[in-house]
Amino acid sequence: MVTRRRFLQGMAAATAVGQLGSLSAMAAGVKHGLESPATGGGTAPAGILQYVDVFVGTGGHGHTYPGATRPFGMVQLSPDTYNAQWDGSSGYHQGDGSIMGFSHTHLSGTGAADMLDFLVMPSMGAVLLQPGDRDYDGVNYVSRFDAKKPGGEKAPKGYKTGVKGYRSHYTGEQAHPGYYRVKLTKHDILAELTATLRAGIHRYTFSKAGDSHILLDLAHGYSDSPKENCRVTDGEIRVVGNDTLVGGRRVWQWASGRVIYFAMKLSRPASSVTLYADDKALPAGTADAKGNNLKAALHLDKANSEPLLVKVGISGVDIEGAMRNLDSEIPAWDFDGVRAAAEAEWTQELSKIQVDSDSDKIKRTFYSSLYHTMLAPTVFSDSDGRYRGMDKAVHTLPEGRHNYSTYSLWDTYRAAHPLYTLYQPDRVPDLVDGIVRLAVESPSGAPVWPLQGIETVCMIGYHSAVVVAEAQAKGFTGIDYQKGWPVFRRRAMQDDYFGLTYYRAKGYIPSDKEGEAVSKTLEYAYDDWAVASMAEHLGHADEAKALRARSQNYRNVFDKDTQFMRPKGDDGQWLQPFDPIAIGHSDKWRDFTESNAWQATFLNQHDVYNYMDLFGGVQGFEAKLDGLFNADSTIPDNAPPDIAGMVGQCAFGNEPCHHMPYLYAYTGSHHKTAARVRQMLETMYLPEPDGLPGNEDCGQMSAWYVMSAMGLYAVDPVSTNYVFGSPILERAQVQVGGGKVLTVETKGNGHGKPYIQSVTWNGQPWTKSWISHKDLNAGGTLVFTMGEQPNEAFGKAPEDRPPSFGAQAKA
Template identity: 30%
Template sequence: MIDLQPKMIGILLTASLCFFTGCKNNSEKADTKYLQYIDTRVGTAASITKQAGRFGKGSEEYAQTLPAVLEPNGMNFWTPQTRETEQKCIAPYYYKDTLLQGFRNSHWIVGGCTQDYGSMTLMPVSRKLICLPRERASQFSHDSEIATPAYYSVDLDRYNIKAEMTGTSRSAIFRFTYADDNAYLVVNPNSDRGEGYIEIDTVKKEIRGYNPVHRIYQGWGEKAGFNGYFIVRFDGAISSFGIFEDQNISEKQTQISDKKNIGAFVKFRLPANKQILVKAASSFTSMENARLNLDTEIPDWDFASIQSQLEKKWEETLSAIQVETSNITDKRKFYSALYRASFLPRTFNDVDGSYPIFSKGEPILKIENGNYYDDFSMWDTYRALHPLLNIIAPQKSGEMMQSLALKYQQGGWMPIFPCWNSYTAAMIGDHCVATLSDAYIKGIRNFDVQSAYEGAIKNAFLTPDNIDDYRNGMGRRALLSYLKYGYIPLEDSVPDAFHKKEQVSRTLEYAFDDFALSQWAEALGNKEEAAVLKQRSKNYRNVIDSSSGYARGRYMSGEFIKDFNPFEFASFITEGTPAHYTWYVPHDVQGLIDKMKGKDRYLAKLDSMFTEKLYWHGNEPCHQIPFMFNYGGQPWRTQEEVRHIMDTEYLDDPGGLSGNDDAGQMSAWYVFASLGFYPVCPGTPYYMIASPSFEKATIRLENSKQFTIVAHNASSANIYIQSAKLNGKEYTKNYFSHSDITNGGILEFEMGSTPNKAWGNQISDCLL
């Protein structure tokens, strides 16, 4: 692990600069009331958090986030690049790297271990033309970086160039200030497979090209049916130009394609101020629409205006939750988390609504209202990210649900984990179904409810007749076994999935999905389907072994596996141990208590997850566990453990996250936890109360109402709830409802340094 101390001096200096100037590079920028608290580099280094347990090593040590300039949930993430590849599990930027290769229009599925796709990279160089990313890379210092969601700048020491960028959803504008008259711009289509294309148009002062998109997981290596088209335009006069392949430079040549390590360059005649402005945009549909995106979003060469517009968009997004505290570090952690929860799902359509049809690429369709979204990392984000959007951005959430409905209509099956606009069976469960159910239960209606419900029901009851469709990622994995046995037996190895086996975890997750869908069915008046699904939601009981009290692999015969250690990784569990997954029964906690033979045993096992260092916050299956003390009548234990996790697993530091951020799920968890509540069971309107950490937090709702959480005397020492009031009336429940938020009002707590075991100690009557 690198020594961060010298570099952290730079971060502190940058933080101070941001605090007093709002990270502005001149006086005409917008007021940055909330942006000043964000350092986008948090999560770009190996974790230095005080992880509570023995899990979370290896690749899970990296949060895999980006220091990007972007519009919230926009198409492109404009990021500095220190790694050139689009290979799986390699993010474009890592804090420990000392060489910067350029600036990328990234489509990285942020926080995960997937791949970038359809990207391009541009880089200013001077003195001598050097084209290949690793060879041209410049030394840079974190001290010179200013890294906010709306503006990034850095000094490229090798070339004595100051580089700045800001942007929009689909476009960006760069300002490069050269010191040397030999000034170049180099552009790469980032095709690892050597299938890219690039050309120069000296009349229009453009470099254009495309990078074909390929799938992983289901259909590994197959073309996704669309390209990442890009256009780069510059305002400087050209003195020379050319293309390159590896070390071979061909001046005056204008195009090259279908070879590895290719690109194009121009040399500028610099103006007196030595500055060159560069604009770039992309599209997933055509070169013409890449140009349309650029001309529409950035019609002029006004860098400051675009920066100001993007700052205003971020201020509006961040102001949806206004927190008040004297602890600046906590404020920085909160708004940085809200930033990281604003990447995915991404906008996929052009400014005119065009997008490639789901799972095929062609024909090109148009969405009439709102945006079409993709890259739903659903195994992660159904837990907290989408529930957060249902509160602070329900209109946008509805557009995302409509995007899922469109995917069903266009592909024939509701997707499981839709990424690069394709079907995948990357992870387990059927959580698009759960996410749609949660949105509907929480009052979101701006999507095709009947079509989406039809797709959800089809997933729950049918499997594709065509084996090629099934292998392509359509339908639930191992659904036939699940329906036949009420669980997925160990004999079914689930061969047609990226994650094979994991039978117990699949059973538990399908049982939850069935519950969530039953709630939606009941709300729609489909009582027969609701009853069947509600009964199926009890299938979790078939893989919880009462004798041990833990989730356990089971054969077709009904016999549990004999060679069994609940505290070690097992092939029938997804990314964890049986002890982790035992708690994955958020929809029937009383039933779980009964399977464990009573509340005392339930609480003892729950307590051991923390006292014996079994809890693993860096991966999603554990995220609801600390809130489950509420169901056992010990809300003060939830308050203790949630605050401990917040303090030890989230730091205001490049290594400040304890695991992959997974499309913002880790960060959304922090947003909820710091406010003092969490959606343990999506698909229901309930939130479990934890320990509010801010003196005051105000959620500004789209219906023009406000929900305010006041925590008198809240501090790092005063983490325990002593009493509560909801809209002025005494409140003793350890949960509240979504309608309490949307109706507006005040939830008020008195906090103290010792547990008040008399408050909220009745077992929650919701979901029991």
């Protein structure tokens, strides 16, 4: 198991690698279908899928789920092992020993929780209505996992604590992209799951004779306490014939007040259906129930030994939309056909980046990471183009377009969205025009963290502006930038939004007036930079000039005496006491967002050269950057748990630090960037359940690895440039759209050889430590020659350093 202690210390890469998720220990050559469930057979994904470990991040604090979905899919059909406590944010955690059931929506790697809609659980005997505690066996409807290997070998003692590889080696739980299976031991039921874009299909094989049923739980969801249901109102279940249920609910969780509907069909008729309200059975024959705590039991013919199939479609619009999604996407009872299509789609999408490496571990880490970048954002529109907007009204899209949800923008603007502009260019117009549409429809304006038609207002800043500005600067069409401009201008210039009034009036946000004020000041400065870029492209020169100037407001929370960003009071005085590792100047106040003064001091992404002047020049800035990585890794007792992955005071397990290793390129010391990036690549990521340094955060944690493994990172996405790091792959071929291919190669690479000696671009010498998106998007070949010793001359000349604030480094 990858221990959290090793992450915190940032030590050398681990050498032990499990087989989890790759299923390489299974019989080779099985592409579709299963061996007989009775013999405990498994699946072996072919081709590129064998390198994806869907269990990465399901341990530790990764908060991922292992179930079946499609790329950017609206349905995430996955097991729920627990629905309370922070590490249950995705509904699943590697350390749990039982399964509550299988629900149809999940969040990938978030630090906040919601979803887990429409839990389905196969069972036998009397209907039990409570899931029970995750470690309590034999009373309620939870079930243990199969604790035996297919060949019959028993798991070692302690298997369920998350030890490396035990999930695939020693249990009946197996999965790969688009498919999941598990043996539920309580009643000896084999459960299999696969999905389309908007629907899921279950296959349950009952090995024992006797009364059986399918339980549908509409009260299930994420809850603050394991003894409470999630907060649901307006629930409805309606029985249609003897094989169909439809309904919906409103959920008051993180995305408070979101609505979601379902349509569920069985492959054979139920002998009877019992509806429950507040855990009391309604009279026999009741076909409709409304309330806040609804469940249904569909009783099955005990004489039938054929597997039962269950199809479920979902919709954010209405029941009819859920039924239409179901019927259009899974018209037949063909589980293996749906699974084969899911595997084919994942193969196609993952193959957009083809990589070579002598290390199986690196290939599995890379493709597991690439897989995670396609679990969000998620489609949130029906097959007929209807969707529920941020204004709660139902809208219809133009033909061929999709509406998206699950935008973790505070995280994903940094690497995930820049990555999409490279390998998902055809999807970018829908993703970004969707953000514009959300902005126009939302009563709260510029999107921050929208989830299923609800603005969660989670995290600080309004980094939807960055994603829109980046796409605009990179020349993407099919996005109505003009339509979005008034919304983003209003946020920057007028909205009274979480300290922006102070920010505009004083040039900073007082830390005795507004929480997390230092971080908010710095992130609003970067949003100013993004909105200035929008203004420039749309011909609003005066606003662009004013916003560019205001984007230097970071100066107003920088203390030249201590050389730290630090909290300042309303009276303009620095607040005391000050400790650079503290998250607040007192127990009452939190001055930084998931960070402290050390990390906040390097949040500047867009104006690095002018910022260096505040440290006395390049050497002073570089010395301070050295101090960040070499400082003691102490974390305050009151720090949030997602401050992790410590290398000195660089908390790499949290997104604000992701660009910081690349800042050495701006000082001309690219070899230090290379050393730190390679350290992160080798020590922070492994293809194991606890293989991430922090929350996955809807693809951002993994996108950093994907980009950095190819030697590229967008420190300032709006600039449209990528800074070189330390590529760890031998070769990567990226389909950049229009039939063009970007090839990245390394020569002389390997462990202990992190330093760039030289670079060529399309066969010509390239002395810069960066390259533009325009160059890469045209296709071509980028070759890095690597070595054991630093080439301190590479990228050292001012003209070879990355531009910042639209200018080159000062001579």
